[in-house]
Amino acid sequence: MHDVKTIRAKRGTNQEGAGAHNKRVIIDALRINGPLSRADLARATRLTKQTVSNLIEALELDGLVMSEDVVRNGRGQPSTPYRLVPDGAFAIGLQIDRHSTRAIAVDLVGNVLARAEAALPPDGPVGGARVILGLIEAVRTDLQALRPQSERRLAGLGVAMPGPFGLAPAPDDPWMMGAWQTFPLLETLAAGTGLDVALQNDAAACATAERMVGAAHGLDDAVCLYLGYGIGAGLILGGELYTGAHGNAGEIGMALLSDGGRLTPLEHRASMASLCHALGLDPAAGNLYDLISERVRAEDPALSAWIAAAAGDLRLAIHLIETLFDPQAVIISAAAPAELAERLIAAIEPLLPSNAVRPGRTTARLKAGMFDPWAVALGAAAEPIGRAFEPRFSAILKEAAAR
Template identity: 50%
Template sequence: MQRGIRAVPGANLDGASAHNRRVIFDALRINGALTRAELARATQLTPQTVSNIVENLRRKGLIAADAPRRQGRGQPARPYRILPTGASAIGVQLDRHQMLGVTVDLAGTPLLQCHRPLPPGGPRKGGPALLKMIEELRGAAGGRSKAGAARLLGVGIAMPGPFGTFSHEDPWRMEEWQDFPLVEWLAEKTGLWASVQNDAAAAAIAEKMYGAASGLDNFVHLFIGYGLGVGLVLRGAIYSGAANNAGEIGQVISAAARDRPAEAIEHYVSLLALCRYLDVDPRQSDVIDRLQARFEASDKRLRHWIAMAADHLRHAIHALESLFDPETVVIGGQMPQSILSALIASLDPLLPSVADRRNRLRPRLTIGANGLWSVALGAALQPISHTFDPRFDAITKAVSSS
């Protein structure tokens, strides 16, 4: 019996070799170790193309061969797997008053984590602190040695959105950072490839590569942090929109609001909304632990907030399912795990939508990563995704230029 393998179909086109390398790497990431024959069958590439790519990846130290295994008749075949030490990347979450940084290897395993305060005053005062953290994280990737530099794929930054909009009344917006040319500045100061995503999109990348949505091409990641946002993964890629603001579901006026005028959904469902409801200072470093303690003490106000928040969130999920028809909605964030679990349980029953069909292969809701480091990890995986995830625009360019 042939092994069931998930993989993206490749393209035997001149000029598409970079895409085909990504396809091979992606198949190994999703399925684990595979032989050349399994890779050729799953990706629909010719055996010779697969052999050439596998040898290229092996020479670069990105994959390694395991012991041969017998598959029916003929000589035993060697399976190949991703080599975690083959590359590394850095990710930093900038979040109002703090910086969370992490260095990961090629398998997404954290090598070093740093938690530092973010000085007030925008990039002028916070920039030097950010560079200092990146240098510290760089040490876990081999520092500035020639070998370490060759393996370091870049730095990803995640911060709250939306970007480029006007909302001077909200003190939790990071407008000074959003208006700063952070990508160009980081590339100049560090010499690394750099990118900026909103926190929900960064968390979605983590779920896609090594989380609850691994192997899925179309899903929505509903991220509950200080605000409420969505990471949209459509046809295997993050959809960012025209101004990097796609997925700002928290900015939508709540359909479940009973007060008039109604407010945005994240004013009812977010860590900041919970803190305001309970009169808890959200800037406290131990705010997560404080909220957890109140949940364990069966705080009646907290239980009431969960029920109220679920009503608003239920309508948001209905809208997301109706608009994007995802394989599943992954829910995660930076909330106490017990509160997030209770909130998800309170969503049942979900409102009817196009996702409520008889032949579903996955549940409508999937619990994703939750905790302090989920966004920073997603930011670190962005350079890896940029380097190794299949990009179908590469095929289009190859076809148009051939």
């Protein structure tokens, strides 16, 4: 008797008319686990073997799945593993920050194929939109040069930028991109690119990237604490990204902390913007990473003081996250040099007691995530692919309504 390997997959449904959902279930299982046989897929998704065979054949015709070489296991029946075809779909991700923008093109499994970045002009979204459309066009052209079939398999454009969304920011509030909040961004991008466009906050996009290729891979319940200009939390709950009623779930940077009787938001105290203020650096500087790294290596007293204070605030934030959401792990990601992030995470330990302290725990409560300026754009690019291919209850509802 051989051991049955553990396969992570969502459950399909054998009821009539659920084909779209079941296709997404198969794609998701192959994305998470890698190559699987039809028997593996049937066992993991609770679908019948005949249903899985029909789905595999349909996905092969769609150019999304292909077979690998037959595997022979001792005396057992030989099996044929199936895997996703990377060139089965493509997407473009866009990050809009206060001073810069990044665009990235990926394939179905998250391989980065093209990317570009540019500084945003100071005149706000009117001039910024022209820069962004030019950047997207450049990445799209590079992608098509590498993959000529990409245009007809382009799932869409995912956009990530700081939230919160739908509020009325004060015009001079540096923590909210007020002019961008009221600008018809999605309409402008859809008209300029001809693509389906969706918006999410940067912390949610970073969490998606962590789940796809980072520290949250293999976790169904994790919270990504993202330190950018401000601070946000991307919530992966029950294997899906949770965004809240208005797309503003996880805006933990706006949480008020007491400071000698005065309440100040967390992001005013522990974000990259607060670090720049403490060090007298310009957040818009093109060589900001290098300037911060120099201060880290020089053991700058102002930087050390900021780390000590920020670590205390983030330690409390992690305690609240663990208490509220009971995640398998909290992941810290940052638009910061790795050497700074590593010192900050070390200073946060030891964590405060919480309901995350339990016998038999195998996953670290706090994990280091990506310290990569491209992480948010990567997560943004994953959104159109997820929208097209991840299993969601809406797929069942749409098929039922069509019958």
